Amino acid sequence: MDEILTIRVQDLRAKMANGEVKSVDVVKSCFEKIKKVDGKIRAFLKLNEERAVIEAQKADEKIKSGSEISILEGVPIAIKDNIMIDGDSMTSASKYLKNYISPYDATVIEKLKKAGAIFIGRTNMDEFAMGGSTETSAYQKTANPWDIEKIPGGSSGGSAASVSAAMSPWALGSDTGGSVRQPAGFCGIVGYKPSYGLISRYGVCALASSFDQIGVFARYVKDAALLTSIIAGKDYRDPVCEPLEFIDYTENIDTETLKNLKLGIPKQLLDYKIDDVVTKYFKDAVNKLEHSGANIVEIDIPAYKYVPALYKVIMCAEVSANIATFDGIRYGYRSPNGKNLNDEYAKSRGESLGYEVKKRILFGTYVLGAKNYHRCYHQAQKVRTLLINQTNDAYKKCDFIFTPATLQMPVKFGESLPEECDIFLTAANLSGLPGITVPCAFADGMPLGVHFMGDRFSDKKLFQVAEAFEKISNFDRKKTPF
Amino acid sequence: MLKEELESTALLARLYIDEKEKEKYLADINKMFDYIEVLQEPKVGDLKPTTHVTNLRNVWRSDVVKCCPKELVNKILDGVPQREGSFYKIKKVIDAQ
Numbered sequence: 001m002d003e004i005l006t007i008r009v010q011d012l013r014a015k016m017a018n019g020e021v022k023s024v025d026v027v028k029s030c031f032e033k034i035k036k037v038d039g040k041i042r043a044f045l046k047l048n049e050e051r052a053v054i055e056a057q058k059a060d061e062k063i064k065s066g067s068e069i070s071i072l073e074g075v076p077i078a079i080k081d082n083i084m085i086d087g088d089s090m091t092s093a094s095k096y097l098k099n100y101i102s103p104y105d106a107t108v109i110e111k112l113k114k115a116g117a118i119f120i121g122r123t124n125m126d127e128f129a130m131g132g133s134t135e136t137s138a139y140q141k142t143a144n145p146w147d148i149e150k151i152p153g154g155s156s157g158g159s160a161a162s163v164s165a166a167m168s169p170w171a172l173g174s175d176t177g178g179s180v181r182q183p184a185g186f187c188g189i190v191g192y193k194p195s196y197g198l199i200s201r202y203g204v205c206a207l208a209s210s211f212d213q214i215g216v217f218a219r220y221v222k223d224a225a226l227l228t229s230i231i232a233g234k235d236y237r238d239p240v241c242e243p244l245e246f247i248d249y250t251e252n253i254d255t256e257t258l259k260n261l262k263l264g265i266p267k268q269l270l271d272y273k274i275d276d277v278v279t280k281y282f283k284d285a286v287n288k289l290e291h292s293g294a295n296i297v298e299i300d301i302p303a304y305k306y307v308p309a310l311y312k313v314i315m316c317a318e319v320s321a322n323i324a325t326f327d328g329i330r331y332g333y334r335s336p337n338g339k340n341l342n343d344e345y346a347k348s349r350g351e352s353l354g355y356e357v358k359k360r361i362l363f364g365t366y367v368l369g370a371k372n373y374h375r376c377y378h379q380a381q382k383v384r385t386l387l388i389n390q391t392n393d394a395y396k397k398c399d400f401i402f403t404p405a406t407l408q409m410p411v412k413f414g415e416s417l418p419e420e421c422d423i424f425l426t427a428a429n430l431s432g433l434p435g436i437t438v439p440c441a442f443a444d445g446m447p448l449g450v451h452f453m454g455d456r457f458s459d460k461k462l463f464q465v466a467e468a469f470e471k472i473s474n475f476d477r478k479k480t481p482f
Numbered sequence: 483m484l485k486e487e488l489e490s491t492a493l494l495a496r497l498y499i500d501e502k503e504k505e506k507y508l509a510d511i512n513k514m515f516d517y518i519e520v521l522q523e524p525k526v527g528d529l530k531p532t533t534h535v536t537n538l539r540n541v542w543r544s545d546v547v548k549c550c551p552k553e554l555v556n557k558i559l560d561g562v563p564q565r566e567g568s569f570y571k572i573k574k575v576i577d578a579q
Contacts, residue, residue, distance in 0.1 A: 099561075100561060103554060103557040103558045103560075197535075197536050210533065210535070236541060236543070239538070240534065240536050305520075306520060306523075309516075309517035310521065312517045313517055316514075324495075324496075328563060329570055330561075331561040331562060333563070334564065340573055341572060341573040341574065343498075344572075344573055346497055349497050349498065350497055350498025350499060350500070351498070355503070358499060358507075359507060359510055359511065362497065362507060365494050365495040366483070366491050367518070369491070369494070375522070376518050378531055379518075379521050379522065379526070381531030381532050382530070382531045383521050383524055384531070384532040385526070385529040386524055386526050386529055388532060389529075432535030432536070456535070
């Protein structure tokens with residue numbers, strides 16, 4: 001069962017095209033695995049078994065008939081529960097959207113449908129993607145497949161766990177401050193966030209608009225590149241989506257030799273408390289890269305120390321504006337207890353949103369308040385420019401910035417991670433840069449990863465470098481926790 | 483932040499918060515105020531604020547009215563908490579003032 005769900009999607013497609021494997025068998029394998037392990041992991045909020053099997057049968061008939069087939073014909077995929085699929089529920093793991101049915105497809109879903117992909121289910125997440133552990137979900141806590149007493153990371157923890165435990169070959173998530181790359185690191189898979197503006201966000205539930213991007217989870221870098229090729233590109237419905245024509249991110253992905261590649265390690269890495277195993281295996285990864293001919297250079301980005309503060313202030317401000325959409329008027333939960341219109345707004349939100357969401361709305365409203373705006377939000381945006389300028393300067397010395405994916409290993413439920421745990425991931429969102437987490441080792445049965453961050457729109461080269469690292473990492477990609 | 487300021491912020495945010503939870507919000511949000519202080523440190527006087535990392539530009543299209551298909555209108559209205567015909571039904575706006 002695992003064999004078919006742990007091979008490269010590219011190989012899976014080849015097997016399906018030549019009739020060796022049927023789409024129905026692949027889709028059924030996903031559900032068998034889900035039935036076997038998801039009771040413990042709780043990665044999925046909703047399954048679409050019946051519909052997925054029917055679609056797989058149709059795909060098989062199409063393949064058998066010899067008619068032209070689409071690039072992902074009959075290939076299953078899991079989708080984070082904040083991306084809209086026409087006619088399907090979308091809760092964003094919030095009670096506010098408990099009964100919400102999407103009236104249209106997100107652009108990425110439209111593209112995946114056109115490519116022939118099959119949606120097997122909706123994955124759990126932090127409520128409205130606000131969190132880094134998937135514990136703020138209003139419905140359930142997702143466990144890390146490698147140790148079910150620990151968090152899978154977040155906010156896209158369900159998607160990460162579903163791929164890690166081979167319940168799905170790959171999945172979509174969203175990344176606002178590391179929400180794809182951090183759980184990918186904790187769960188031992190590849191997690192990629194594109195340059196800001198590369199993938200349309202039309203039909204995705206917004207968190208912080210100037211950081212949000214859809215990202216992908218896969219077992220292999222090549223699969224992440226393939227999925228990105230399908231979902232990226234211009235879309236007039238997302239005003240910040242860059243007008244880029246089709247790019248095949250898998251093309252020439254094997255050509256990077258790492259020879260003379262300049263990898264910058266921020267000297268600020270030494271300022272933080274890092275778990276011993278993270279330090280050990282990061283050094284190991286650096287040695288492997290150097291051995292392959294890469295040059296390691298030290299870079300200096302003093303503004304990294306402002307990353308947690310910058311992220312919190314700007315993200316909360318944008319949250320307070322975006323969540324204002326949820327007012328109980330047009331869709332979602334409406335409180336039966338409202339005495340007048342304002343009271344109805346306040347209670348609809350108050351009764352259906354979780355603590356973390358409300359806290360962020362309150363802090364965001366404060367920093368945007370007329371008398372605080374200049375000192376808080378405006379100042380943060382200036383410091384954001386400082387970070388971007390220093391990062392741009394660093395790229396004059398190196399091709400990619402290389403760090404551990406997270407500075408700590410995942411913790412048990414209820415325990416919290418230090419806020420600097422994923423600052424090198426969040427820095428990518430603040431500067432709109434692409435980043436990819438690639439697993440590098442297991443330490444006491446738990447996987448950990450490294451992170452490459454590229455300059456803006458260096459995504460293609462980023463995949464090449466990640467692919468080259470994947471080859472030398474010796475990480476067993478087929479290993480599953482169950 | 484004091485309790486009064488929390489309450490006025492909640493009012494601005496149109497957000498009901500339970501009396502019992504106010505202390506917890508205050509404690510958490512007051513901790514977050516450290517972030518604001520940290521951001522006062524660097525000298526950024528001349529720097530332009532970054533609102534977006536893209537060079538936002540106008541996207542033009544023809545000024546043509548496109549009718550929303552009736553099917554889609556119905557789908558959207560199906561999700562409305564309260565509707566009357568093809569309208570959202572809400573409480574009197576004038577009472578809110």
